[in-house]
Amino acid sequence: MRTQRGINAGEALAWILAALVFGAIAVAVLFPVFARRPEGQRPSCQGNLKQIGTGFKMYEQDYGAWPPEPGWVTTLQPYMKSPHLFVCPSEPKLSPGYAMNPAMGGQSMKHLPEPDGTVLSYDARNGKLCFRHSGGCNNLFGDGHVKWLRPNAAEALLKEGRR
Numbered sequence: 001m002r003t004q005r006g007i008n009a010g011e012a013l014a015w016i017l018a019a020l021v022f023g024a025i026a027v028a029v030l031f032p033v034f035a036r037r038p039e040g041q042r043p044s045c046q047g048n049l050k051q052i053g054t055g056f057k058m059y060e061q062d063y064g065a066w067p068p069e070p071g072w073v074t075t076l077q078p079y080m081k082s083p084h085l086f087v088c089p090s091e092p093k094l095s096p097g098y099a100m101n102p103a104m105g106g107q108s109m110k111h112l113p114e115p116d117g118t119v120l121s122y123d124a125r126n127g128k129l130c131f132r133h134s135g136g137c138n139n140l141f142g143d144g145h146v147k148w149l150r151p152n153a154a155e156a157l158l159k160e161g162r163r
Helices: 009-035 042-063 072-079 151-160
Strands: 098-100 119-125 137-141 146-149
Touching (some): 042 072, 042 098, 042 137, 119 151, 137 151
Antiparallel strands (some): 098 119, 119 137
């Protein structure tokens, strides 16, 4: 039986079913993406640490060493584009979301034997190492690169305190 617009009831039902199937497929594909939101924040967190690393380099160029560990966030603030860089996107209510390796306060990259293996700053909650990104944490190294590490590797590097 045709309606006034020229579509019969069977065709209308087919279009409705096709739309429902398409919607169900879209939900099935997108749900895992949104369910794992903290994992999706890892690159943003790494970007924050990379910019913090740039702030450390600029401070070192001005003063010859990195800032002391207590108050490092306040000291680096003038070198940053935004105060939000000190907040990890996975935990936006926690500020700062990063900590500085206490052994690195007052040090300089040129005095480190292994700047590429020395952790300068890392994901932290209340100043302690925090594994909020897929069971690991992002770390800023003395040479400026950022790397995600598993808990045992991150803890070992901080315990060594490499200088």
